[in-house]
Amino acid sequence: QAAGWGGRVNARLTIADQAVDQIQKWVTVVLEGWPYSHALPITLDQAVNEIKIPADAANLRLSLAGNATDLFLRVAESLIDYPFGCVEQTASRLIPLALIYPPLKTAGLPERTLSRLRQQLSNHRLRLARMAGPESAFGWWGDISEEDAFLTAYAYYADWNALRALGIAAPASHWEKLLAVYQKSAEQESLLRRALMVWLMRQMGLPTRTLTEGLISAARQIPPPVPASLTPETSRILDAPATVLSADLALTLIGELTEAGQLDPALQSRLVQARSQLAANRLPLAQALTLLTQARTGADPAKAATILATLGPEIATVDRALSLIFIHAALGGWKQPAVTGFDPGKNWARRESKLGETQWFWQGKPADSVRIALKEPPPSPLRAYLSYDGYGLVQARLPVTIERRFYRLQRPSPETPAAKDAEEKTGSDSADDSAETPATAETTTETAPAADQAVTESASATASAQDDAGDSDSDSDSDSDSDSEAEESGEPEDEPVFQAIRIAPEESLATSDLYVDEIRIAPAAAGVAYRYGVLEIPLPPGAEVEPTTWGLNIAGLEEGPKPVSLPEPVFTAGRRSYSIPVDELTTPQVYRFLIRFSQRGGFGLPPVRYFRMYQPNEKGLETDAVGRINVQ
Numbered sequence: 105q106a107a108g109w110g111g112r113v114n115a116r117l118t119i120a121d122q123a124v125d126q127i128q129k130w131v132t133v134v135l136e137g138w139p140y141s142h143a144l145p146i147t148l149d150q151a152v153n154e155i156k157i158p159a160d161a162a163n164l165r166l167s168l169a170g171n172a173t174d175l176f177l178r179v180a181e182s183l184i185d186y187p188f189g190c191v192e193q194t195a196s197r198l199i200p201l202a203l204i205y206p207p208l209k210t211a212g213l214p215e216r217t218l219s220r221l222r223q224q225l226s227n228h229r230l231r232l233a234r235m236a237g238p239e240s241a242f243g244w245w246g247d248i249s250e251e252d253a254f255l256t257a258y259a260y261y262a263d264w265n266a267l268r269a270l271g272i273a274a275p276a277s278h279w280e281k282l283l284a285v286y287q288k289s290a291e292q293e294s295l296l297r298r299a300l301m302v303w304l305m306r307q308m309g310l311p312t313r314t315l316t317e318g319l320i321s322a323a324r325q326i327p328p329p330v331p332a333s334l335t336p337e338t339s340r341i342l343d344a345p346a347t348v349l350s351a352d353l354a355l356t357l358i359g360e361l362t363e364a365g366q367l368d369p370a371l372q373s374r375l376v377q378a379r380s381q382l383a384a385n386r387l388p389l390a391q392a393l394t395l396l397t398q399a400r401t402g403a404d405p406a407k408a409a410t411i412l413a414t415l416g417p418e419i420a421t422v423d424r425a426l427s428l429i430f431i432h433a434a435l436g437g438w439k440q441p442a443v444t445g446f447d448p449g450k451n452w453a454r455r456e457s458k459l460g461e462t463q464w465f466w467q468g469k470p471a472d473s474v475r476i477a478l479k480e481p482p483p484s485p486l487r488a489y490l491s492y493d494g495y496g497l498v499q500a501r502l503p504v505t506i507e508r509r510f511y512r513l514q515r516p517s518p519e520t521p522a523a524k525d526a527e528e529k530t531g532s533d534s535a536d537d538s539a540e541t542p543a544t545a546e547t548t549t550e551t552a553p554a555a556d557q558a559v560t561e562s563a564s565a566t567a568s569a570q571d572d573a574g575d576s577d578s579d580s581d582s583d584s585d586s587d588s589e590a591e592e593s594g595e596p597e598d599e600p601v602f603q604a605i606r607i608a609p610e611e612s613l614a615t616s617d618l619y620v621d622e623i624r625i626a627p628a629a630a631g632v633a634y635r636y637g638v639l640e641i642p643l644p645p646g647a648e649v650e651p652t653t654w655g656l657n658i659a660g661l662e663e664g665p666k667p668v669s670l671p672e673p674v675f676t677a678g679r680r681s682y683s684i685p686v687d688e689l690t691t692p693q694v695y696r697f698l699i700r701f702s703q704r705g706g707f708g709l710p711p712v713r714y715f716r717m718y719q720p721n722e723k724g725l726e727t728d729a730v731g732r733i734n735v736q
Contacts, residue, residue: 135160136708137495138640139679141417143178144492145169149485153476161492164466164474166448167457169487172405173438175412176428177461178489180204182417183425184224184458188638188683188717189676190245191235191255192342195262196425198228202265203428204459207438213460221459222270229266232259240281244636245685248674253289254341257282257301258422264308279308286315295319295326296350297341299357300426306361307433316361323358323371326351339420339718340389343635349385352378356393388414392427395434403434413487420718446486449477497710497725503628504689504724506712508641510613511604511620511661513698601667604660612734613701620661620670621649621699623684625714625724626692636717637686639695640678642710644733646703649675649682653698661696670696686714701735708732 111133116126146155157164168174180200186193205221235246242256243249260282267274282305290298299319306312332347334340340350355378359367367375383394391411395403408431415424432438451468466474474490604620613619623639643649653670661668675697676683684695711729716722 135495137497137710138642138713139493139495141491141493143416144490145413146488146490147485148476148478148482148488151478151481153478154473155476155490156473157471157490157492158494159472160494163493165491166452166464166466166476167461167489167491168446169409169413169489172409172412172431172435174461175409175415176200176204176431176438177457177459179412179415179424179428180459181457181461183421183428186421187676187678188685189231190636190685190717191232191242191259192244192422194228194232194235195255195259196421198225198232198262198266199425200428201225201228201459202262202269203432204438205269208460211460217456217460224458225266225270229263232263235259239285241285244687246674248685249687251285251289253285253293254297254301256285257304261304261308279310282308283310290315290318294346294350294354295322296346296354296357298322299354299361300341302361303357312361316358316366319358320362320366320371323355323374326354335719335721336387337418337420337720339423340387341422341426342420342718343716344718348381349387349390352382352385353390353393356382356397360397388419388427389423389430392430392434396430399434399436405435408435418720420720422718447479449475449479451475498723500723500725502634502714502716502722502724503632504634504714505624505626505628506639506714506724506726507624507728508712508726508730509622509624510607510730511622512607512613513618513620513656513658514603514605516600516602599657601657601659604658606660609730612736614736615700615702615704617700618650619699619701620658621697622661623695623712624692625686625689625695627689632690634689634716634722635687637689637714638717639684639686640681640713640715641683642681642712643699644701644703644705644707644709644735645680646735647680647699647701649673649677650698650700656698670698673697689714704735706732706734 111131113129113131114126115129116123118124144155144157146153167178169178180203183193183200184197186197201221201224205225208221209218236242236259237247237251239251240256241251241253242259243251244255260279264274264279286301286305290301293301302312302315302319305315327346329346329348329351332345334344334347338344340347340353344350355375359375359379379394379397382390385391388411391407391414395407395411398404411427411431415427446462448464451466451474452464453467454462454464457463468474607613607619621641623641625639627634651673653672655669657667657669659665659667674685682697686693709730709732711726711731713726714724
């Protein structure tokens with residue numbers, strides 16, 4: 105069968121030419137490389153339409169783009185399906201859900217669909233609340249990041265929309281915490297981020313007149329932007345330099361916040377110029393804000409549909425979500441019914457998306473094209489998107505070095521008093537020396553929150569602390585030889601110490617062992633800083649990262665005999681992979697996780713990759729990739 109698809113394998117066991125058993129199994133063919141999704145815009149203007157697709161395209165699905173509602177749902181789906189879970193992306197999932205849920209309630213959707221949407225709203229909101237830090241402020245990724253005033257405002261705005269959609273009232277004092285965060289940190293923010301914060305607070309009904317006057321004062325003192333060339337995919341909000349576009353966005357937002365007579369003639373002239381330059385810019389975020397400025401005279405839904413059609417998955421998530429927010433505010437909601445009665449013909453199965461949108465999935469045989477056969481030519485051309493998945497590798501553009509190592513953990517000798525404790529911690533069975541893989545309850549594994557955390561309040565994220573095996577101190581009053589030896593070696597008294605044995609590239613792994621997966625990353629040059637990065641680590645089928653480090657003390661990972669205790673893991677499980685947030689990369693970093701392999705075989709793996717979340721084209725790849733592993 106064609107690569108990227110698969111086929112049925114028929115196996116039969118015969119004895120003396122007599123069939124005694126047989127089995128039929130579907131086998132999926134997966135190319136080496138990282139998975140990606142692509143949306144191909146198409147126009148259907150004939151009864152029969154042949155659409156060319158790549159040979160390795162899989163999971164083909166068709167969705168209509170007939171009006172702004174259809175296109176909004178498509179962009180919202182891409183944000184909900186984004187595979188990472190920082191504060192910004194959790195809020196960017198929550199916002200479109202909250203905006204579309206009220207009109208969907210009156211659209212005649214089945215109750216099971218509405219119930220699922222309510223559950224999604226509640227789950228994403230709870231996750232967002234758990235990522236709050238001290239004083240109800242938010243950082244980029246929970247407690248591993250410093251608090252960020254813009255992300256705090258963005259998270260509060262998402263929470264406010266979610267509560268309104270769910271019909272839950274929160275006390276005014278809850279939202280007023282945002283004013284305190286702004287007062288504390290706003291002066292350290294860029295003018296664009298400050299203007300966005302105030303605009304979001306205005307939408308929430310908070311008092312913003314005094315804050316707007318502060319913005320006007322800051323706008324008068326804004327320095328000339330630094331010339332910068334940014335790709336369309338790069339975020340203009342997070343980790344972005346001050347550019348002419350960011351100044352135009354900020355001034356236009358300030359213009360939306362001001363009342364008549366608030367701006368002096370000089371600033372009013374700059375505002376007119378900023379709006380003109382913004383209208384001429386083809387970036388979706390610029391066009392969405394321009395549409396918002398036209399709301400008082402009536403924003404054009406057709407123009408909104410054109411902007412939404414350009415919000416592809418390659419654009420940074422926060423810019424996509426803010427574009428949806430501006431368009432939603434410009435149109436005053438989503439009132440147009442989606443196109444119905446569409447039938448793409450044979451080999452297409454109709455299904456419901458996560459947001460209740462109708463999609464059609466290709467059921468035909470693999471080929472280099474698919475057929476969309478309508479009952480008759482459409483009276484006017486229909487716009488649609490043909491989406492598919494594939495696998496591939498991009499060229500490394502970011503100067504970083506990445507190295508991956510595996511270590512097998514060797515248990516303490518069974519004669520030692522601590523051996524039983526070691527087996528209990530790793531969940532091993534002493535009878536057959538096998539290890540069970542514990543089930544993971546959630547897709548995202550992070551530091552567990554407090555059990556009594558309030559759902560309706562933004563709660564502080566909690567972090568589990570492990571005792572450092574190398575920092576254990578002997579009793580200062582004891583002078584016994586055993587205590588002295590323990591102090592000199594750094595080995596905790598009566599605690600088992602596992603030995604890490606590095607795995608050679610050609611060495612096989614075993615399903616019965618526990619391993620340390622070690623990732624080392626460093627910028628190739630000194631003096632550079634990369635913010636908001638993610639490490640993606642591939643896994644073979646059946647491999648799973650342990651949700652906790654079990655308090656193990658491990659020797660052999662660092663130079664010298666001193667054992668180390670791994671910190672509690674923070675990662676997001678993906679499809680045959682897991683990812684690690686890297687808040688800031690300025691110096692060499694080392695990340696270690698406990699991992700098990702449960703499926704035997706030989707597996708090809710793509711290289712570990714690092715990418716900057718808000719500069720998606722900036723990627724770095726593992727230097728000497730593992731390439732292939734064998735599990736026995």
